[in-house]
Amino acid sequence: MTVRTRFAPSPTGYLHLGGLRTALYTYLFAKQNGGTFILRIEDTDQEREVEGAVELIYQSLRQAGLMYDEGPDVGGDFGPYIQTQRRDLYLPYAMQLVQSGAAYPCFCTKEALQERRDAATAKGEQWKYDKHCLTLSKEEALRRMQSGEPFVIRQNIPLTGVASFEDALYGHVEAPCDTLDDNVLIKQDGLPTYNFANVIDDHLMGITHVMRGTEYLSSTPKYNLLYEAFGWQAPVYIHLSPVMKDATRKLSKRYGDPSFEDLLAQGYVRDAVINFIALLGWSPGDEREFFTMDELVKAFDLKGLSKAPAIFNTEKLVWFNHEYISRMSLDEYLKMATPWFDAALAGKGIDYRRLAELMHTRTEVFDRVPDMVRFLSELPPYDLSIYTHPKMKTDSAIALTALRLARPVLEALPDFSEDALKEALMALAAQNGMKTGQIMWPVRIAISGLASTPGGATEIAYLLGKPETLRRIDLGIAKLQAAQL
């Protein structure tokens, strides 16, 4: 049997990370089994559809490296792959169910339904559709349908017994039929609901394995009833636990949680995000934690899936990102970092290559880069207290001495290379019976204005160049003098 899987999002906005993970696992499972990965757009709820969302799904999936073999924009033998483009094929299947008694037309208006629902809840009763229209004779029902009266088609759930299915992850799941409602299969607008469309399309598209969120777990027994009514074989189901933002809430755009696109825009590396997402709710069973897409395809295993929800932990993502960045070549890093350097340093003539070397292992997420390097463009205002550092054995008095000593040495330096700077400043410390740090710390503070910087005094002095370095030293001396008076 050739494996065919599908990712079937609704175009209601951006691709959230839970959706991305579902797509990833679905893709991995198909590829690992030499199968076919399909994209299907579930747009039967026309009211919720968001403009441009379909294109965003195509784009996100491509950016994520999850290329589908069949789909709306790539074609395939089982199209169309957009449900609204399949609208006419659902009703005949529904009518087949009406004929066999597994479904029936219903003419109750939404208003009437709402009244009965309200009445029931007012009395503290459970509301379920009362099968009111099931009592209509087939002839009358048919006549009213043909007369143009609005109708829906409902699934006729048995009053007794249990519906069940076997989930590859959760095992046997069953629900008593009398707790199940007669759901609408075909809406008044002629389009199918998810409840119906997923069954019809998965069957028609030859889907062998369905991976989807656990929100469908409790209604899957109902879908199985449909498969039975048709005499079709149901696919293997693998329900996936949700990705949470904390113990009680799912990740959601409403609370400002980032989408995949957002993460990329913030300067997360694609492969780091994929690697992190793969491990959220899945474990390879050994201690590996770095995976390329190909390695994931090989390693993925249903047994490693977790049944419990997983909380999206940004700190670990940041760590992964930092790791992926560290493993880049310097050239790759420089290429990625340049726009972020430009954001703070454009036109300043800074040696980006040297800066890249310094920033390479210090970059966690690229959007933090501009703030880290901006001091090279402009000396930030700083408080004199940062000249004091017990471990370096410096305070503002020593700092003033150090800067006064360093000033002429730096000015006289013909070669402003890091080696020359280091040699000169260390020699200066030695000559004056000072510790290296007692020179280096004040110099670094004076030229950077920051308590911590990516790189030491000599590296920063080199990046700044002689004129700017001297200007900042003078500023530091002036500040310290002013404070002494």
Add this chain to the structure above:
RNA sequence: GGCUCCAUGGUCAAGCGGUUAAGACGUCGCCCUCUCAAGGCGAAAUCAGGGGUUCGAUUCCCCUUGGAGCUACCA
């Protein structure tokens, strides 16, 4: 409320009847060091509670508690 599902450190998690209960992130400490990173070493921290079953439960069963999902002409 009803139905379904879930439950190992702060987080991701290994474990699948007998273990000193892995590993990673994060946290803390030490080393290195011209700051910060990086790197090296080390530490603290988990089986939700109660009943069973068993010679023996993190592991199997039940209950409680906590959480999630479904309960729409949304998916």
